[in-house]
Amino acid sequence: MLRLSSHASIKTSLSFILLTTEPPQFLPSFTTQATHDALIPDPISRHPLLFLLESCKTFNSLLRLQAQIITAGLSNHHFFSAKIISFCALSPKGCLDHAKLVLKHTDNPTTFMYNTIIRACSNTNSPELGLAFYSELLEKCLDADNYTYPYVIKSSGLVGSVSDGLKLHGIVVKAGFVANTYIHCSLINIFYESSFSIDSFPNEWTKQPNLLNLLSQMRT
16 A cells, blocks of 8 residues: 655655656557657658757747758658657747647648647646647547547646546547556546545546555545
C-alpha cells in the first residue's frame, strides 16, 4: 500500500509522476520526436534546411527558414511541417497560432502533428482547444495513440468535464491502453479536482487498488 505523510505530499507525488513519467510506446506511429526523426528518409535527413530547423532559436529565424522551405518546394513535406509545428507549439520562443496555421495547411497531417498541438493547448488558458483538435484528429480518421490521451485527458480536466473524462476512459480501454499508468494518473487528476464519487469509478479501476488508494488519501 502506498503510504504518504500528508495531503500535500500525495499531490506532489502525483504531479511528479505526471511530469516525469514517459508514456510507454504501444503504437508504431509518429508518436515521439525521436521516433518521428528516425523515420526521416535520406536524403531529407541530411538536408541543410532540416538541420537549421533543429537548431532554430527564435520565431523570426523560423519564419525565414520557412520561407526558404517554401521556395525550395519542400513545404508539403511532413518532416519539415512537423519540425515547424513542434517549434512553434512547444518552444517558449514559438507561436502556437502559427503552429495551428501550419497544421491547417498541411496535406494529410499526422497523429504526431496533432499530438503536438493538443499538448501545447493543454498548457494554455484555452485547454478546450485541445479537445477540439482531438475531435478533428478523429474526423480525419487518424489513430490517437498513447501520447494523445494524457494531454486530451488533461485538457478535459482543465475544462472541468468529468463526464468527458469517463468517456475518454472508455475510449482508452477500447484502444488497449488500460494498463497505461501514465494515462490512469491523468484520469485520477481529473477526479481529484472534482467531487466525483469513488464508488462510481469504472470497474477496471477496482483492479488498480493502489490508484484508488492514492485518490482516497488525496481526498482525506
